Amino acid sequence: MASLKEVAQLAAVSLMTVSRAINEPQRLKPETLARVQTAISALNYVPDFSARKMRGRSTKVSTLGVLALDTATTPFSVELLLSIELTAREFGWSSFLVNITSQEDSKRAVSQLLSQRPDGIIFTTMGLREVEIPERLLDKNLVLANCLSREHALPGYIPDDFEGQYQAMKALIKKGYQRPLCFYLPDSIPAGICRRAGAEAAWQEAGLPAQQLRQFHMASGDEHYRDVVALLNEFTPHDKPDFDVLVCGNDRIAFLAYQVLLAKGIAIPQQVAVLGYDNMVGIGDLFQPPLTTVQLPHREIGREAVLHLIEQRPNSGVIQISSPLLERASL
Template sequence: MASLKEVAQRASVSLMTVSRAINEPQRLKPETLAKVREAIDALNYVPDFSARKMRGKSSKLSTLGVLALDTATTPFSVELLLSIELTAREFGWSSFLVSITSESDSERAVSQLLSQRPDGIIFTTMGLREVNIPPRLVGKNLVLANCISPDHALPGYIPDDFGGQYQAMKLLLQKGYRNPLCFYLPESVPAGIRRRAGAEQAWREAGMPAEQLRQFHMESGDEHYRDVVQILERFAPNGKPDFDVLICGNDRIAFLAYQVLLAKGIKIPQQVAVLGYDNMVGIGDLFIPPLTTVQLPHREIGREAVLHLIEQRPNQGLIKIDSPVLERESL
């Protein structure tokens, strides 16, 4: 394995210049930085951050540990983890991931994480939820990503579920839809409550009658996704829907709704428009017609969580990240 000295010799610079290229690249002239990076690539040099930390020669953040509860085991939130890794890499920091696979696995995961002596920790989950922080992480340099603590005392970055659904409902009203049927996530899920509140706020502001906004929540558990089939049967007897737009709690609900509506011969969006939520990676454009949905800002959440640690931002509580509406042909 190549050494720091060999990199310096190949680039014709000092050892200090190589160190700065790795740790503080902004301090070097672009041409000098390019020479050092060419030497690093040519020699396949790998910086030994752990040795540097053990010697106590760096007071700056160098390693981010990611504690992932369900995040790495589901396809819907991979973008969050990728954003964390790429942002850390962009600023010259290393990162590593430890997954929590169950509640009973928490102690093992925390021990594994802390054994690496991370300078900062990101606790992340799949799907916005309230989490109990393991006691051994209390007082650590910790930021939450896509989750909240019971007392909201920890810094965290979460999607603006209220704002996303609020803007989506405003779009529907602007387009003239007046008879929505809403099928939200469970009331036990933070996003389910916040998205409903956002839709109701936009509805009230438009001066629309409350009884005209028909709303349902899923029961908890994936097996209840199919409940949307019965609800659609109830409100679309004989293939004649009495609603003009279906507001779905996420894109998975919209996927089921498409099948039911199209099987009944109901045209989307000519007879019924459909709105999803999440913008599941690689899925939205596969709907026919393509699904209008709200973007979960996983990429931005991951990036902001990393920058919170790198920039040593003060604890500002929960920061909500915009969730934009992505309009496609289902409206």
């Protein structure tokens, strides 16, 4: 690996000039900066920020640690992690990721993260949920992303699931749908509760009969996704649906529902419209017709969490990020 001295020799400048090119480029003449940058590129030189930080010689480069519970081991939240990395890089921060693979693995993960002496920490999860924050993190520069603390008043950024489902239901009502069938996420998780409340608020606001809003929560656990098949069979006697729109707790439920409805010869959206939730990465193109869904704001959550640390924002508690409706051909 090339050294700072080798860069200085190739660029024909002093060691101090190379240091300024890395840390304070605005102090150099454009032609000098260009010469140093060319030498850095030619030698593939990588500055050792961590060593300089430990010696206390620079505060220009800060480090962001991400503690990820399930997030990095699933395909559903890739935008959140990518947004964190890109935003940190945009503002000159470095970032690193430590996975928590289970609740029992928490102690190891926290020790690994703290050993890197991060200037800020983001605790994130796949799927909005309440989490237990390890005691050793409570006095650190910490922000939550896509999760809630059960016991501590910590800053955090989460999706506005109530408003997302509220606006989606308003759009359905405006289009004339009046016999919805709703399969929500389990009522044991925050998203399941908030999304149902949002749908009910829009329905009541429109003055529609409560008995026409048929609602069910899925049971907890991935193995219960297939319960959608039995539920749809119940509400499609003789393959004739007695509902005009299916409101799905997420896109995975919608994906199963498509298979059942189309196998019965039920046309989407001519006979039954379908609404999803999440805009799950990698699945949108698999629906035919394309699925109308609500966008989880993972990209915005990741960015705001990083900016919270970089800008040293005050602890304003939990801040909800809007989840927009993405209208496609399933309505």
